[in-house]
Amino acid sequence: MEQTRTDRRYDVIVAGGGLTGVAAAVSAARLGKTVLLIEESGCLGGAASQALVFPFMPYWTKTTDGAGNTEKFVLSRGFLEEIVRDLEAGGNILRGTAFDTEALKLLLDRKVTGAGAEVLFHATLCGVEKKENTVVSVSAVTAAGILTFAGSRFIDCTGDADLAVLAGVPTLLGREPDHLCQPMTLCFRVGNVDKKRFFEAKPLWKGELYDKWKAAGKTSNPRENVLVFDYPAEGVLHFNTTRVVKLDPTDPFDLTRAEMEARKQAAELMSFFRECEIPGTEKAELLYTAPSIGVRESRMLDGEYTLTGKDLRACTRFDDAVAAGNYDIDIHNPEGSGTSHYYFPNGTWYTVPYRALIPKISDCRNLIVAGRCISVDHEAQASIRIMPICTTLGEAAGVAASVSLDEDVPVQRASVGRIRKILAESGAFTGI
Numbered sequence: 001m002e003q004t005r006t007d008r009r010y011d012v013i014v015a016g017g018g019l020t021g022v023a024a025a026v027s028a029a030r031l032g033k034t035v036l037l038i039e040e041s042g043c044l045g046g047a048a049s050q051a052l053v054f055p056f057m058p059y060w061t062k063t064t065d066g067a068g069n070t071e072k073f074v075l076s077r078g079f080l081e082e083i084v085r086d087l088e089a090g091g092n093i094l095r096g097t098a099f100d101t102e103a104l105k106l107l108l109d110r111k112v113t114g115a116g117a118e119v120l121f122h123a124t125l126c127g128v129e130k131k132e133n134t135v136v137s138v139s140a141v142t143a144a145g146i147l148t149f150a151g152s153r154f155i156d157c158t159g160d161a162d163l164a165v166l167a168g169v170p171t172l173l174g175r176e177p178d179h180l181c182q183p184m185t186l187c188f189r190v191g192n193v194d195k196k197r198f199f200e201a202k203p204l205w206k207g208e209l210y211d212k213w214k215a216a217g218k219t220s221n222p223r224e225n226v227l228v229f230d231y232p233a234e235g236v237l238h239f240n241t242t243r244v245v246k247l248d249p250t251d252p253f254d255l256t257r258a259e260m261e262a263r264k265q266a267a268e269l270m271s272f273f274r275e276c277e278i279p280g281t282e283k284a285e286l287l288y289t290a291p292s293i294g295v296r297e298s299r300m301l302d303g304e305y306t307l308t309g310k311d312l313r314a315c316t317r318f319d320d321a322v323a324a325g326n327y328d329i330d331i332h333n334p335e336g337s338g339t340s341h342y343y344f345p346n347g348t349w350y351t352v353p354y355r356a357l358i359p360k361i362s363d364c365r366n367l368i369v370a371g372r373c374i375s376v377d378h379e380a381q382a383s384i385r386i387m388p389i390c391t392t393l394g395e396a397a398g399v400a401a402s403v404s405l406d407e408d409v410p411v412q413r414a415s416v417g418r419i420r421k422i423l424a425e426s427g428a429f430t431g432i
């Protein structure tokens with residue numbers, strides 16, 4: 001394939017247009033930087049649009065004052081709140097969480113272009129040119145061959161840490177010691193459901209009837225129950241219930257097997273509704289499965305600091321905090337059935353240090369990693385991975401890239417005080 005070195009040079013190049021990448025691109029562009037966002041699919045939103053992940057998991061805690069009054073205290077603010085506000089204004093989100101997927105995609109297009117960032121769809125990052133510990137350019141496979149773009153700062157928002165890997169920066173896969181990752185799940189939507197009757201019949205499909213059907217060997221899905229959400233469209237339900245374990249999301253052959261296995265599980269669940277005559281599903285039809293299977297966990301940066309589950313449970317307030325969260329440590333069993341949770345008490349949260357977003361300086365001086373592939377262990381990843389927290393990490397990464405450019409220093413030397421000040425000025429909450 002022909003390789004073309006473009007004459008385009010950007011202050012910041014972002015790889016991956018999920019919510020993280022959009023937040024990174026928008027925040028850097030709003031700070032006056034020239035930005036290129038490279039995305040392999042044809043739309044923004046990442047897991048939300050490609051894997052149909054839905055809804056936003058809760059991103060607030062509840063605080064109680066001396067008089068016993070309880071208040072909602074939002075932890076993921078800034079760009080995430082802006083997105084929620086805009087979706088609300090268009091009537092496209094319920095309770096701040098249940099968003100319309102198509103409305104989100106359209107809104108994200110407007111956000112990046114409105115901020116002045118350039119977007120390149122259908123472009124898969126495939127190469128990195130590095131001189132000593134500095135990334136000079138990245139290449140992407142496109143319909144016009146392999147295009148190369150030069151940049152000053154690079155932000156990896158690919159979810160799988162693809163840019164870091166191509167840059168020779170160390171990463172870790174899954175949990176210690178066996179490197180198994182959380183299961184993959186193909187989400188799907190079912191239409192023509194009488195939702196009222198379906199939810200009234202919950203004891204049937206979330207109880208004995210489902211257990212009996214499963215015990216009869218009617219599905220290969222190891223998940224313990226049926227996970228379903230009400231989708232904001234008439235008669236439509238969102239299922240997040242298929243489960244594929246013990247496959248490596250960074251191995252394309254494993255990914256292929258996972259897609260086929262999960263598609264089969266979706267069809268099996270439709271048979272369950274029919275065979276067991278679940279009320280409300282008499283006319284139900286499988287509308288579509290997601291374009292791609294959802295990957296909860298894969299490679300994670302081995303960075304300047306590795307945030308751990310222990311840090312989270314201690315609600316550690318790091319001096320260099322750039323984001324906060326309290327989503328439970330939610331581990332879908334990487335080996336089969338079961339899901340474990342550690343819930344944070346009301347009024348508490350942990351912070352994410354900037355050092356978890358950057359490689360060691362000897363590995364790379366101008367790369368930042370954001371989203372679900374930051375430097376975390378398996379447990380910490382199980383909490384920071386939700387869309388609202390990933391969005392705040394992207395926003396912090398965009399600001400940090402901009403600050404390190406303004407100060408003309410490696411990303412490891414960027415003034416954390418300045419990063420935190422800019423984040424606070426733009427409405428973000430960093431947790432300390």
Ligand SMILES: Cc1cc2nc3c(=O)[nH]c(=O)nc-3n(C[C@H](O)[C@H](O)[C@H](O)COP(=O)(O)OP(=O)(O)OC[C@H]3O[C@@H](n4cnc5c(N)ncnc54)[C@H](O)[C@@H]3O)c2cc1C
Pocket residue numbers: 015016017018019020021038039040041044045046047048050051053054055056057123124125126157158159160162184185186187240293294295296370371372373385386387388390
């Ligand atoms: C099944 C499932 C259910 C979940 N449920 C919820 C939920 O209910 N609520 C919630 O808040 N979170 C949920 N999550 C977690 C959440 O969706 C993700 O962790 C989060 O969206 C990750 O965001 P990201 O931007 O880091 O990565 P992604 O959203 O994965 O975005 C990465 C982007 O990079 C692009 N990309 C990847 N590689 C390349 C490349 N080489 N070149 C160019 N582009 C590339 C991809 O196309 C994608 O657009 C769930 C996840 C899964 C898998």
